[in-house]
Amino acid sequence: MTQRLIMAEISSPALTNADGGMLWDFWYPALRSHQVRGRDLRRAMLLDVPLVIGRDARGKPFALRDVCPHRGMPLSCGQSDGETVECSYHGWRFDARTGQCREIPSITADSKLRVDRIYAGSFPCEERDGYIWAYMTAPNSPRLEHAPIPAPELPKFSERYSTAHLSAEMPVHVDHGVIGLMDPAHGPFVHQSWWWRKRRSIHEKHKQFEPIPSGFRMSAHTPSSNSLPYKVLKMITGAPVTTTIDFTLPSYRFEQVRAGNLWFSSRAVVTPVRRDLCRLDFCAAWNVLRYVPIVGFIVEVLGPRFIAQDTDTMTKQSVGLKSNPHLMLIDDADRPAKWYFQLKAAHLESQRTGTPAPHPMDGPVTLHWRS
Ligand code: FES
C-alpha cells in the first residue's frame, strides 16, 4: 500500500536538448530485412539522420549517411554495384562499407586531390531477427567500422519456433513512446476489449523490480490472470506461467513468457526516427502450438489492434504535447518512467565524463499500483 504521495514534476528535459534528447552509440532497427534486396538502395531515418541502406555482393547490409559529401545529393538516388555506391550527380563512388571515396570521375591524372581522404558518413550495420540494424555513432565522433557490441538478439529457447513482426509509427518523441510502453496505468482505459481486459477488472497489483545493467527487470511473476492470451497459455500447458520483462537503454523491452518447456519471447524497440516521430518495432518468437495458429492469431491479428490502441492514444497525446506542457510522474505507477529518465541522464553524463554510470536503483523494490 503506498501512501507516499511523492510527486515529481518533470518538464520532459530531453525534448529541449540540442541533440533532440536521443541516445547515440546504440543499435537501432533501420529497416526490415525483406525491404532491401539485391542492388536496391533504400532510404531510412534514425535519430534525424537520413540513411541509405543496401547490400554488398555477399548480401551483407551496409548503411551510409544518405548525403553525398560533395554537394549533398542523396546517395539513395544513385546506384550500387555491391562494392561501391555511385552518386547520381557527378558520379563520385564511395566504398559501401566504409564510405571512403574511391573515384571522382572529373579529376585528371595530375590532380593532387587526395580522394581517399574523402568519406561519406557510414555506420556499422548488421542483420538480426529480420531487421537491418545500424549502430548510430554520435555526430563528430570517430568513424567506426565495427560496433563495440553486437546488435541485440531476440532470445529463443528451442531450435524450432515461429516468428512475427509488427511495426507502428507514433508521432511523439521517443521518450513518450518509451514511457507509454512501460506505463501500467493506462491499460484499463486504453486497452479495453473483450479479449484483453475490461475496465472494471482494475485491481491493486504488486510487482517486484530489480536493477540490471543499463535497465531494470520486472522479476519473474505470474502474469495478470485477467487477460485472455495468458489464460489460453495456462489452459494449454497446465503448467504455471511466468513472465519476465526487462527494459534496457536505449529503448528495448524484452519479455519472456515461460510455461513448462513452452515459451514466448518478444522484443519491442521504440526506435527514434526524428525528434517528433518514433516507431515501435516489435518482434516475437514462440514454440507454443506452432502447428495451430492460435499464437500467430494473437500476435498478428490482436497484436496490431492492441498496438493501434497505443498509437491512437499517442497521436491524440501529441496534440496536447505541442504546447510543451509541464508533465508529472507519480509514484508508483510512473516509477519505471522515472528510472528511464534517470538511467538516460546517468548514461549521458557517463558519456560526457568517461566515468561509469551510477544505477538509479539500489536493489530490488516492490511497486504498488492499481490497473
Ligand atoms: S553531389 Fe554527389 S558527386 Fe556531386
Ligand SMILES: [Fe+2]
Ligand atoms: Fe499500451
